Amino acid sequence: MSKEPVTFDFKATPEKWDIAAHVLSLENSIIREILKISSRPGVISFAGGLPAPEMFPLQEMKRCASEVIDMYKSDSMQYSLSMGITPLRDAIAERETRQGCPTKTENILVTSGSQQGIELCARAFISPGDYIITEYPTYVGALQAFNFYQARYATVDMDENGMKVEQVESAIKKYRPKMIYTVSTFQNPTGITMSEERRHALVELAMKYNIPLIDDNPYGEIRFAGKPVPSMKAIGGDAVISLGTFSKIMAPGLRIAWINGPLFIMPIFERVKQCSDLHSNTFTQYMIYAFINSGKLDPHIERLIENYGQKRNLMLQEMDKHFPPELKWTRPEGGLFLWIEMPTGVSASKMLPQAIEQKVAYVYGKPFYPDGRGDNTLRLNFSCATLDTISEGIKRLGKVIKDNLR
Numbered sequence: 001m002s003k004e005p006v007t008f009d010f011k012a013t014p015e016k017w018d019i020a021a022h023v024l025s026l027e028n029s030i031i032r033e034i035l036k037i038s039s040r041p042g043v044i045s046f047a048g049g050l051p052a053p054e055m056f057p058l059q060e061m062k063r064c065a066s067e068v069i070d071m072y073k074s075d076s077m078q079y080s081l082s083m084g085i086t087p088l089r090d091a092i093a094e095r096e097t098r099q100g101c102p103t104k105t106e107n108i109l110v111t112s113g114s115q116q117g118i119e120l121c122a123r124a125f126i127s128p129g130d131y132i133i134t135e136y137p138t139y140v141g142a143l144q145a146f147n148f149y150q151a152r153y154a155t156v157d158m159d160e161n162g163m164k165v166e167q168v169e170s171a172i173k174k175y176r177p178k179m180i181y182t183v184s185t186f187q188n189p190t191g192i193t194m195s196e197e198r199r200h201a202l203v204e205l206a207m208k209y210n211i212p213l214i215d216d217n218p219y220g221e222i223r224f225a226g227k228p229v230p231s232m233k234a235i236g237g238d239a240v241i242s243l244g245t246f247s248k249i250m251a252p253g254l255r256i257a258w259i260n261g262p263l264f265i266m267p268i269f270e271r272v273k274q275c276s277d278l279h280s281n282t283f284t285q286y287m288i289y290a291f292i293n294s295g296k297l298d299p300h301i302e303r304l305i306e307n308y309g310q311k312r313n314l315m316l317q318e319m320d321k322h323f324p325p326e327l328k329w330t331r332p333e334g335g336l337f338l339w340i341e342m343p344t345g346v347s348a349s350k351m352l353p354q355a356i357e358q359k360v361a362y363v364y365g366k367p368f369y370p371d372g373r374g375d376n377t378l379r380l381n382f383s384c385a386t387l388d389t390i391s392e393g394i395k396r397l398g399k400v401i402k403d404n405l406r
């Protein structure tokens with residue numbers, strides 16, 4: 001005789017379950033919240049850090065997906081190695097070597113986005129209360145990851161040549177940081193690139209004080225103007241852990257990226273990655289490998305550079321036309337973003353609802369500062385909008401800004 005199923009009348013509530021205190025103190029990403037609002041119909045959004053959707057190589061991806069299934073059959077759907085599939089690691093090492101950083105397959109760990117790379121670095125190096133040196137402002141997603149590990153920040157100001165490295169040594173002596181985190185090339189949020197001289201100086205400090213230097217580099221290959229600067233890894237070798245990603249040079253939804261680190265630390269990263277997801281998506285790793293192997297990645301990046309360069313030029317041209325002279329902004333030579341400073345006292349966060357009302361969106365600067373300052377700043381993304389919407393959006397934003405300066 002079958003038994004009646006037992007059902008319990010229990011409703012889980014926050015009062016009944018004790019969520020860990022350090023998790024309760026985490027904040028939702030403000031950018032993700034702004035993205036929700038900015039996706040309302042008719043709003044021209046310069047808010048997200050999104051690559052241009054019209055540039056995703058969809059037809060090629062379709063071909064790669066079917067090639068991967070034909071070639072690797074069930075292996076393409078199976079659990080795979082935590083370090084990543086070997087052909088992709090080989091291909092990444094070969095590209096890194098070609099770009100001036102001699103790299104072996106063993107130096108590469110495939111991650112689920114470079115967001116995971118950032119998190120694995122925090123896991124490997126940070127205990128609660130430890131300090132991290134960061135640029136001021138810095139990438140908000142890194143702050144979110146570091147906050148989870150209860151890091152504290154020793155921030156370093158920036159100018160048009162990147163982090164003011166002359167401030168770093170005294171910060172090291174004062175705070176004994178466990179890690180230096182930089183987005184040295186076409187930084188998110190400012191678009192600024194660190195000068196070659198400062199790169200050398202920063203690497204020297206990292207070596208002198210034995211502090212791992214993390215160079216988060218999603219944008220380095222997207223240069224549309226100016227003279228290339230050697231990457232931090234090319235300068236610093238083993239002193240640098242660099243993070244690369246296919247998000248901006250192919251498509252972020254594939255969620256494949258990599259860490260390029262010194263040999264001794266790779267088994268440690270392998271272990272800390274295993275705690276989180278065992279390994280990255282097997283199928284998209286094979287797809288990306290197929291894309292690289294067919295020789296299509298570099299020409300694709302060339303097309304992206306052309307597309308983003310045009311959009312950035314137009315955005316700057318329209319800003320020159322429509323923005324008041326009291327504003328300062330960066331003129332990035334690559335990447336996806338530019339950064340605006342309004343006069344002190346003008347609040348970019350209070351201005352946002354008015355901008356949304358006028359059907360244009362941006363991300364205000366505060367979340368990029370670990371201490372929540374910088375309310376007179378804002379970030380614009382130029383890769384995701386179209387040429388038509390850039391002109392109209394900048395015109396709308398110029399009007400909102402002028403109204404706020406009066």
Ligand SMILES: Cc1ncc(COP(=O)(O)O)c(C=O)c1O
Nearest residue numbers: 049113114115139188245247257
């Ligand atoms: C500086 C920086 N690091 C990491 C990421 C995360 O990239 P991924 O999609 O590879 O996780 C981003 C995304 O915008 C970024 O700007």
